[in-house]
Amino acid sequence: MTGTTHEDSFTEDYWRDPHETLARTRETSPVREVEFETGPTWLVTRYADVRAGLTDERLAKDWRSSLPEEERASAPPGLPAPMSHMLTSLDPPEHTRLRNLVVQAFTARRIAELRPRVEAVAAELLDALPEHEPVDLVARYAIVLPMVVICELLGVPEIDREEFARLSTVLIDECPEPEMVLASTRMADYLEGLVAAKRAAPDSALLSALITASDEGDRLSDLEIVAMAMLLLMAGHETTAVFITNSVRALLADPAGLDRLASPASAPSLVEELLRWLSPAINASLRFATEDLEIGGVAIRRGESVMLSTGGANRDPAQFPEPTRFDPDRDTAGHLAFGHGIHRCLGAALVRLEGEVGLSALFSRFPLMRAAADPADLTFRRSVHVHAPRTFPVVLGPRTEPGE
Incomplete structure (x- = not known):
């Protein structure tokens, strides 16, 4: 979802450091109405309220669930296809059916x-980076x-990564x-062509498995296959890219925890502490009240939208003592970095591994790495869902070869 909020909620200060804004909101008005282009939304920032909201069946992902039953079939989806068919936009039983088809590919054992392979890819990328000139780590x-x-x-062949990353950013940021x-x-056009190619020449990867499941009668339409592939491709790199970028920034500013990486x-x-402290997905995607309810003592009316702030929850002092202090021993x-309940991030184990x-x-190969720009000069993405600089230049310094 894209949009703008009241200027006292999502200012330039928010884009640079959302945690300060979320902390003030959590303290003064933990369930607060903010204004988006699509209408008002309730922003929820306390841990207890956010965690409860993530499992509340009265908060649906598909806005049509808040309509009278006789109006749902004729109402348009809230997002254009295939985004309207992503897991993040669906409720049970559709969500359950689709998630069950892919969940086995993301078990902790399989990841x-x-x-x-992740170690090999990281080594290949680091081998190609210059040592003594600024490089954009993002x-x-x-x-x-x-x-x-x-x-x-x-099972997606190597594609134009720069273009794909640009399209993904457009779909997640405020555009x-x-x-x-x-x-x-x-993005859908590319994936539709890929699905056709995989159907003609299947392989052993996940996309072919989804196509096979569809052909064998699991009622997975081509639109659902494309939506699943789009979601996994977007979420499969966005969250980790944001997490790695912000973790490097944090560890360069406070290197006390670096020895733990070895x-x-x-x-x-x-x-885990970096995940809590940084919250790569800082706000969950919208939910919609299917009936009148209360969150944190605030009345939410049927049909109103709710945004649950996992970033606000993860720095709630009621749950985590001294929450603004980075403490790997805590x-x-x-x-709630990966959410909670049926919509908990499928790729949590993969994000942890990557x-x-x-x-x-990175830090073992380049132990003398330093930031190449003043933090005040960084520009940040305008997204209510992730917080990260658009670029992060670093000078890596002399490399240490693996095994040294």
Whole structure:
């Protein structure tokens, strides 16, 4: 969803550091109405309210669920196809059916088996980077690593990564609706052609498996296949790219936790605290009230939209003591970086793996890396869903070869 909010909610200060704005909102008006182009939305920022909202069946992903039953069939979807058929836009039973078709591809065991390949991709990318001149870590590493991995997992051939990343950014960031529709159409056209090619010449990857499931009677339409592929491709690189970029920024500013990356025993706890502290998906996509209800004592009317802030929840002092302090030793159990409930991120294990491998490989190869730009000079994406700089120039410094 794209849009603008009241200027006292989503200002330039918010785009640069949303956590300060979310903290003020959580303290003064934890369930607050903000204004989008599509209408008012309730922003929810307290941990208890957000966690409860993520599992509340009265908050639907498809806005049509809030309409009287006789009006639903004729109402248009809230997003253009195929985005309207993504898991993130659906409720049970459609959501359950589609999720069950892909969930086995993202189990912790299967993702763990990808570690050698993720390590190899990271090494190849790092080998190609210059040592002593500024390099954009976003474009040359943080985006490319997860994109290569998710494309291989799905069976998508190497594509124009720069163009694909641009289209994905348009669909996630604040962009005019015509631009969003055009980006969705271009990405869908590419994937429709790919589905046809895979049907003619299947392989062992996930996209062919989805096509086979459809052909064997699991009632998966071509539109649903394209929507699933689009979602997995977008989510499969966006979240990890944002996470790696912001984690590097955080660790360069406060290197106290860097020694943990070298240890397989301690790296996971560092990654979990980075996930809590940074919240790669800072606000969940919209939900819609299917009946009158209350959130945090605030009345929400049927049909009104609700945005649950996982970033606000993950820095709620009621759940995490001294939440603004980065502490790899803290108990991060229950953090909501990947959501909660039936819409919990399918790729959580993959993000963890790529984050751990990507950060460990980068800092072990370039231990003297430094930022090449003043933080005040960075420009940030205008997105209510993710928070990240558009570019992040660094000077990597002399490399340490693997095994040294």
